[in-house]
Amino acid sequence: MSNEFDYLFKLLLIGDSSVGKSCFLLRFADDSYVDSYISTIGVDFKIRTVEVEGKTVKLQIWDTAGQERFRTITSSYYRGAHGIIIVYDITDMESFNNVKQWLDEIDRYANDSVRKLLVGNKCDLAENRAVDTSVAQAYAEEVGIPFLETSAKESINVEEAFLAMSAAIKKSLQCGFLQNGNAKNHWRRKLLDLSFL
Incomplete structure (x- = not known):
């Protein structure tokens, strides 16, 4: 049986409630948009496979609840994440001010x-x-992380955000631990033990 992907990356979406994390994910995973989205309870996830620099990358993307009362549930999902996208709403200054807390x-x-x-x-x-x-x-720039503005509704920069994140993770793996030619199998063996990243 042939392998379906070269890499499996776990991504996490975090940020205040109502900033559009679920719509952002829905646009990327299903290319759809729902105007009246119900707040996420706990954690949801979707999977999409993309091509990054000639490699097949399977993305497992976790959409977390922004409300304070779910923080203890969602904190466990940080472990083993290869990439984390912090989302704020450009029309909501408080959601931007809270980015530091999310970091x-x-x-x-x-x-x-x-x-x-x-x-x-x-x-x-x-x-x-x-x-x-x-x-x-x-x-x-001050905190040393890349930045993009997006619109889940109009499908602006959504694809670019996930592809940029995937490429960055792939590059960090190549520059770091996974330098040998047998990265795929080594990666799969390490899926449950990601502390080496």
């Missing part, structure tokens, strides 16, 4: 080498913008 959670629960990406969602609502792009860009 603190990553530092507390995730592997040190986890890749991060800051995403300002709902960029289609420019007339309601509360967070200036330059402010978010400057903050991302």
Whole structure:
């Protein structure tokens, strides 16, 4: 039986409630959009396979609840994540101000080498913008993580965000631990023990 993928990456979406994490994931995984999405209870996930630099990458993407009362449930999902996308809503300054708290959670629960990406969602609502792009860009540079603005509704930069994250993880694996030609099998053996990243 042939292998269906070369890499399996676990990604996590975090951020305040109502910033559009579920719609962001739905757009990427199913290329669909639902205007009235119900708040995520606990954790949901979707899978999509993409091509990155000639390799087949299977993405297991976890969508976490933003509400405080679910934090203890979702904190366990940080372990073993290869990439974490922090999402805020460009029309909601509080959601941007809370990005620092989400980064603190990553530092507390995730592997040190986890890749991060800051995403300002709902960029289609420019007339309601509360967070200036330059402010978010400057903050991302200050904390040393890439930044993109997206719109799940209009399908702007959604694909690019996930592909950029996948490429960054793949590159970090190649530059780090997985340098041999047998990366695929080694990777699969290590799926349950990701502390080596």
